[in-house]
Amino acid sequence: MKDGSxxxxxxxxxxxxxxxxxxxxxxGFMIVPRYVLGxxxxxxxxxxxxxxxxxxxxxxxxxxxxxxxxxxxxIAYLCDVDDRRAANSIKSFPKAKYYKDWRELFDKEHxxxxxxxxxxxxxxxxxxxxxxxxxxxxxxxxxxxxxxIWEARMLTEAAKxxxxxxxxxxxxxxxxxxxxxxxxxDAGLIGDVHTxxxxxNRPVWPQGIQWPTTKADVPKELNxxxxxxxxxxxxxxxxxxxxxxxxxxxxxxxxxxxxGCHLVEAPFRVLGLQYVKNVQxxxxxxxxxxxxxxxxxxxxxxxSHITLTFPKTAKTKGDITMHWMDGGxxxxxxxxLGPNEMWGGEEGNxxxxxxxxxxxxxxxxxxxxxxxxxxxxxQANAPKKWNRVEGGANGHYAQWVEACLAGYGKxxxxxxxxxxxxxxxxxxxxxxxxxxxxxxxxxIKYEWDNNAMKVxxxxxxxxxxxxxxxxxxxxxx
Numbered sequence: 001m002k003d004g005s006x007x008x009x010x011x012x013x014x015x016x017x018x019x020x021x022x023x024x025x026x027x028g029f030m031i032v033p034r035y036v037l038g039x040x041x042x043x044x045x046x047x048x049x050x051x052x053x054x055x056x057x058x059x060x061x062x063x064x065x066x067x068x069x070x071x072x073x074x075i076a077y078l079c080d081v082d083d084r085r086a087a088n089s090i091k092s093f094p095k096a097k098y099y100k101d102w103r104e105l106f107d108k109e110h111x112x113x114x115x116x117x118x119x120x121x122x123x124x125x126x127x128x129x130x131x132x133x134x135x136x137x138x139x140x141x142x143x144x145x146x147x148x149i150w151e152a153r154m155l156t157e158a159a160k161x162x163x164x165x166x167x168x169x170x171x172x173x174x175x176x177x178x179x180x181x182x183x184x185x186d187a188g189l190i191g192d193v194h195t196x197x198x199x200x201n202r203p204v205w206p207q208g209i210q211w212p213t214t215k216a217d218v219p220k221e222l223n224x225x226x227x228x229x230x231x232x233x234x235x236x237x238x239x240x241x242x243x244x245x246x247x248x249x250x251x252x253x254x255x256x257x258x259x260g261c262h263l264v265e266a267p268f269r270v271l272g273l274q275y276v277k278n279v280q281x282x283x284x285x286x287x288x289x290x291x292x293x294x295x296x297x298x299x300x301x302x303x304s305h306i307t308l309t310f311p312k313t314a315k316t317k318g319d320i321t322m323h324w325m326d327g328g329x330x331x332x333x334x335x336x337l338g339p340n341e342m343w344g345g346e347e348g349n350x351x352x353x354x355x356x357x358x359x360x361x362x363x364x365x366x367x368x369x370x371x372x373x374x375x376x377x378x379q380a381n382a383p384k385k386w387n388r389v390e391g392g393a394n395g396h397y398a399q400w401v402e403a404c405l406a407g408y409g410k411x412x413x414x415x416x417x418x419x420x421x422x423x424x425x426x427x428x429x430x431x432x433x434x435x436x437x438x439x440x441x442x443x444i445k446y447e448w449d450n451n452a453m454k455v456x457x458x459x460x461x462x463x464x465x466x467x468x469x470x471x472x473x474x475x476x477x
Contacts, residue, residue, distance in 0.1 A: 052077040052113045054102045057085025060119030070398035079105050083221035110135045123251045124229040126151035127475045133162045138404040142169040143261035145424040150466035154477045156421030163408040168420035170261040171396035172365030174389035178266045180369045185270050187382035191357030192317045198263040199325040201348030202255035207247035208286040208302035212237040230473040247300050254300030255326035260427040263351050266366045272313040275450040276426050281306040281433035297438040303327020306430040336372035436461045
């Protein structure tokens with residue numbers, strides 16, 4: 001097993017090689033390959049989209065399988081830093097060439113792929129996605145789009161610059177429910193929305209805990225240095241991989257990153273929301289001992305209630321207040337519900353719209369869209385304005401595949417970066433307020449200058465807008 005210094009030296013060498021050869025590749029191949037022609041409507045002779053799946057286990061495994069099920073995609077390459085996680089995808093796609101380092105894959109195979117699927121931990125989303133777009137590849141990226149606000153803005157702008165088809169993996173954006181909610185609102189059935197509640201039972205992984213002090217052996221199948229990628233170098237600890245990284249700020253974005261893109265997408269679509277005006281947060285504490293409460297700054301809190309203000313849009317009469325609640329916190333039950341009526345979905349996630357004339361809600365992925373009282377739902381009569389995606393949430397994958405084959409700007413996708421970017425920024429703004437507690441920011445209302453991308457009244461928190469990258473893994477626009 002390599003020690004940390006040896007792996008870091010190898011990583012830096014590989015990184016330098018990637019930057020050098022990647023630049024040459026971009027200069028030599030950005031004009032004539034078929035993936036560039038694809039942006040002009042050209043379809044490969046095979047009529048199949050050649051995909052490289054980076055992150056081949058867990059959610060990446062299901063993403064790859066769903067692209068293939070479209071019947072219009074080939075999984076040409078697989079990449080994962082953990083052979084254990086990749087095993088099932090390798091078995092399912094034995095013809096796909098396998099890599100552990102995405103930089104090596106891009107160096108050697110960029111001429112042979114049209115599109116890239118990114119399903120790694122949050123902290124490595126942006127660097128992989130940006131380099132793929134530089135090479136002219138269409139990209140599908142799991143939610144949340146990025147780890148930091150600056151990264152989300154950068155990817156949003158890069159998608160326009162490089163003219164590639166983009167989609168974030170919040171599949172509820174393709175569900176009928178979010179379109180039905182939009183049609184009810186556009187028809188005036190609940191009046192003008194001024195307040196929104198979004199809530200989740202997450203986290204379902206450890207949060208509000210101290211970083212483990214016991215060093216563990218790195219599994220032989222895992223390249224720990226590549227897994228860390230852009231994050232600060234730390235010794236491997238047990239049970240962080242493959243799932244519990246979500247609760248640590250160096251790698252994950254907590255409950256907001258996991259579920260926010262699913263629950264806040266509908267308000268963005270229905271009301272035309274964009275960027276946050278201000279945000280404030282209260283967080284759950286943990287007991288360090290019998291008499292002392294505390295917060296561990298490396299870990300996301302066990303629960304939070306965050307209030308975001310969005311400026312007036314073309315579809316509202318004034319500012320909109322959004323409440324985010326996680327850790328099992330839920331809003332008060334609406335008066336229109338009977339005392340035993342379920343709401344928001346049995347899984348503990350939901351979105352509630354409060355308007356001047358009524359209310360409506362939905363559960364995860366905008367399923368179970370409902371007017372309140374529930375009896376109104378069956379009576380609702382609103383014009384059908386928005387095209388449905390074939391297959392709903394499951395059709396999210398085929399929609400992207402077909403849009404890639406058609407070429408940039410030729411077909412609609414439900415969560416392109418122009419929508420997913422601002423949505424992700426709003427969620428990460430909420431996390432700024434959460435992290436402000438670690439900096440003695442307490443119950444400050446953080447005022448946001450969107451053009452400058454900075455909080456104007458508490459500068460200490462701005463260091464989280466764009467984090468420091470590990471040497472050799474810097475991301476530069």
